[in-house]
Amino acid sequence: MSERPHTPLLDQIARPADLKGLSDRQLTQVADELRQETVSAVSETGGHLGAGLGVVELTVALHAVFDTPRDKVIWDVSHQCYPHKILTGRRDRIRTLRKKDGLSGFTKRVESPYDPFGAAHSSTSISAALGFAVARDLGGNVPEGLGDAIAVIGDGAMSAGMAFEAMNNAGHLGKRLIVILNDNEMSIAPPVGALSSYLSRLYAEEPFQELKAVAKGAASLLPEPFREGAKRAKDMLKGMAVGGTLFESLGFSYLGPIDGHDMDQLLPVLRTVKARASGPILIHVLTKKGKGYAPAERADDKGHATATFDVITGKQNKPPSNAPSYTSVFGDELVNLAAKDDKICAVTAAMPDGTGLGLMAERYPSRTFDVGIAEQHGVTFAAALAAGGMKPFCAMYSTFLQRGYDQVVHDVAIQRLPVRFAIDRAGLVGADGATHAGSFDIAYMANLPGMVVMAAADEAELKHMVATAAAHDDGPIAFRYPRGEGEGVDMPEEAEVLEIGKGRMIQKGARVAILSFGTRLGEVKKAAESLSAKGITPTIADARFAKPLDREMILQLAEGHEALITIEEGAVGGFGSHVAQLLAEEGVFDTGLKFRSMVLPDTFIDQASPADMYDVAAMNAPQIEAKVLEVLGIATIGEKRA
Ligand SMILES: Cc1ncc(C[n+]2csc(CCOP(=O)(O)OP(=O)(O)O)c2C)c(N)n1
Numbered sequence: 024m025s026e027r028p029h030t031p032l033l034d035q036i037a038r039p040a041d042l043k044g045l046s047d048r049q050l051t052q053v054a055d056e057l058r059q060e061t062v063s064a065v066s067e068t069g070g071h072l073g074a075g076l077g078v079v080e081l082t083v084a085l086h087a088v089f090d091t092p093r094d095k096v097i098w099d100v101s102h103q104c105y106p107h108k109i110l111t112g113r114r115d116r117i118r119t120l121r122k123k124d125g126l127s128g129f130t131k132r133v134e135s136p137y138d139p140f141g142a143a144h145s146s147t148s149i150s151a152a153l154g155f156a157v158a159r160d161l162g163g164n165v166p167e168g169l170g171d172a173i174a175v176i177g178d179g180a181m182s183a184g185m186a187f188e189a190m191n192n193a194g195h196l197g198k199r200l201i202v203i204l205n206d207n208e209m210s211i212a213p214p215v216g217a218l219s220s221y222l223s224r225l226y227a228e229e230p231f232q233e234l235k236a237v238a239k240g241a242a243s244l245l246p247e248p249f250r251e252g253a254k255r256a257k258d259m260l261k262g263m264a265v266g267g268t269l270f271e272s273l274g275f276s277y278l279g280p281i282d283g284h285d286m287d288q289l290l291p292v293l294r295t296v297k298a299r300a301s302g303p304i305l306i307h308v309l310t311k312k313g314k315g316y317a318p319a320e321r322a323d324d325k326g327h328a329t330a331t332f333d334v335i336t337g338k339q340n341k342p343p344s345n346a347p348s349y350t351s352v353f354g355d356e357l358v359n360l361a362a363k364d365d366k367i368c369a370v371t372a373a374m375p376d377g378t379g380l381g382l383m384a385e386r387y388p389s390r391t392f393d394v395g396i397a398e399q400h401g402v403t404f405a406a407a408l409a410a411g412g413m414k415p416f417c418a419m420y421s422t423f424l425q426r427g428y429d430q431v432v433h434d435v436a437i438q439r440l441p442v443r444f445a446i447d448r449a450g451l452v453g454a455d456g457a458t459h460a461g462s463f464d465i466a467y468m469a470n471l472p473g474m475v476v477m478a479a480a481d482e483a484e485l486k487h488m489v490a491t492a493a494a495h496d497d498g499p500i501a502f503r504y505p506r507g508e509g510e511g512v513d514m515p516e517e518a519e520v521l522e523i524g525k526g527r528m529i530q531k532g533a534r535v536a537i538l539s540f541g542t543r544l545g546e547v548k549k550a551a552e553s554l555s556a557k558g559i560t561p562t563i564a565d566a567r568f569a570k571p572l573d574r575e576m577i578l579q580l581a582e583g584h585e586a587l588i589t590i591e592e593g594a595v596g597g598f599g600s601h602v603a604q605l606l607a608e609e610g611v612f613d614t615g616l617k618f619r620s621m622v623l624p625d626t627f628i629d630q631a632s633p634a635d636m637y638d639v640a641a642m643n644a645p646q647i648e649a650k651v652l653e654v655l656g657i658a659t660i661g662e663k664r665a
């Protein structure tokens with residue numbers, strides 16, 4: 024007899040409390056419907072599909088067993104949080120995900136009480152969970168109350184030192200703390216490192232199948248009150264190699280591995296842990312990234328990041344590209360240089376594809392290192408590669424390089440080691456929002472003695488800067504470039520090595536000079552076109568270097584114009600501040616020069632398209648034009664003349 028069609032249940036779940044009355048079988052149905060809803064939503068928004076599909080059952084089970092938001096579920100990175108957002112009252116907005124004025128693609132405290140802690144940078148969840156656990160035990164109070172603290176951390180995120188710093192502390196404190204290791208044998212790329220092999224051994228050696236039998240069989244035999252599996256967990260713990268895992272040596276109980284897609288395992292184990300855990304416990308859960316959606320399961324990245332797509336075929340809607348991406352220009356030029364110089368090597372922190380090192384890894388695997396999500400280690404590793412006579416390119420997103428900043432100062436700059444920093448995703452990045460903005464690297468790199476800091480105005484300039492960095496052995500050098508496609512300029516056959524500290528003139532004009540650092544140059548040129556219709560032709564120069572500054576060019580511009588405007592895709596404290604410092608020290612302001620420095624505003628800008636985000640930042644062509652008119656004291660339409 025065919026199964027009675029199920030009454031849809033997800034529609035009845037406005038918040039996690041609505042899960043409480045459901046049977047385990049119904050919870051399994053909710054998970055199935057939640058998976059479909061996640062695929063449907065992300066097909067319209069694009070985003071991080073694979074990770075969320077891998078935790079659908081875990082999400083339902085956690086919210087069914089624990090009492091969120093009193094119990095705090097903290098998702099590591101939180102790119103896997105879309106099912107969580109659907110279950111926690113945001114289903115009606117899930118199709119605004121990662122869009123302007125929409126839901127963030129990551130957990131965010133201001134968005135929901137079910138998001139106790141924001142994330143997006145990896146490996147912070149155990150530290151955060153421990154903080155909540157200690158606050159709970161110290162009598163901290165928050166409107167939702169403080170119950171269990173549960174960190175859900177991936178195998179990739181577990182490769183970061185910060186995760187072990189937190190476990191070391193948690194194991195020492197001995198507080199009740201639940202860590203769920205979501206092991207899908209994937210980072211963005213396949214995982215690297217000894218930990219990954221160790222985890223694989225854990226379930227290769229563990230009686231996983233026996234465990235599954237126990238999980239399936241024993242649960243039904245237990246007396247009612249323990250139906251939830253309390254006794255079984257004790258048997259399981261007894262049956263397992265206790266004390267044999269890395270986690271137990273850090274003071275955690277270890278439970279697992281269990282099948283993270285099997286509700287008959289997840290529910291009893293979570294219920295038992297909730298009923299019985301006293302100290303820190305790690306539950307090792309095995310999942311599949313992209314689970315339940317064939318195109319994601321088949322994809323090399325298991326659907327880690329997708330554009331919008333057709334649900335039936337899985338075909339992604341990728342807009343045609345008009346120019347090479349900055350990332351590919353970097354990767355291609357690096358391979359060109361590595362072919363001619365066997366000292367050139369590359370370091371990435373778990374972002375081989377994102378940083379364009381795929382071709383380098385393919386051509387020169389012995390000179391390409393993916394260190395895992397370990398930016399601190401990656402920077403110091405690169406520093407010692409340089410000390411050992413190599414020419415390391417440390418390729419990291421601006422935002423993730425922040426994780427290794429002390430190492431930049433302490434291990435690279437102070438020792439003046441020639442590490443080349445390829446800083447990708449410089450400036451505002453779009454859908455990933457504020458957590459991924461590359462806003463601060465000019466400020467945090469250009470203030471370091473001996474550091475050379477460049478910014479590419481277009482893809483041709485980037486090609487030159489890669490070669491310039493390769494040739495620079497006197498000390499550390501950094502070059503930054505944005506996410507996405509180039510400007511569509513002609514690409515030179517050969518890269519040229521730029522003269523360190525020298526900018527370039529773009530156009531000569533009068534009254535006002537605009538000194539651009541990075542890709543805002545395109546918007547400056549657009550503003551200049553509009554200004555010329557008003558009889559104003561600004562001088563435009565591309566600084567190329569924030570350090571060392573082109574002192575001669577800057578003083579000439581200051582001397583020859585009423586006003587000087589700088590512009591950069593960075594926060595205050597960067598290029599414009601260094602120019603202001605120079606002008607001040609040279610007494611130029613004493614002569615009445617009008618000066619403006621266009622920088623990102625002192626706020627975190629939420630996700631939107633990059634163009635919309637730069638609009639919020641007041642750094643697009645119309646706002647550059649307005650700045651010129653303002654500094655020249657020319658009234659704009661509707662404004663009274665001063
Ligand atoms: C500090 C930091 N470095 C790099 C990244 C980029 N990143 C986002 S998710 C991810 C892989 C995470 O792997 P895992 O924790 O196993 O989660 P999964 O995607 O497998 O669910 C990486 C490297 C990041 N978010 N934070």
Ligand SMILES: CC(=O)[C@@H](O)[C@H](O)COP(=O)(O)O
Nearest residue numbers: 100102143328377448455506
């Ligand atoms: C979740 C995470 O941190 C990465 O997946 C990041 O979103 C990648 O950014 P790009 O899409 O710019 O490569």
Ligand SMILES: [Mg+2]
Nearest residue numbers: 177178179209
């Ligand atoms: Mg993983």
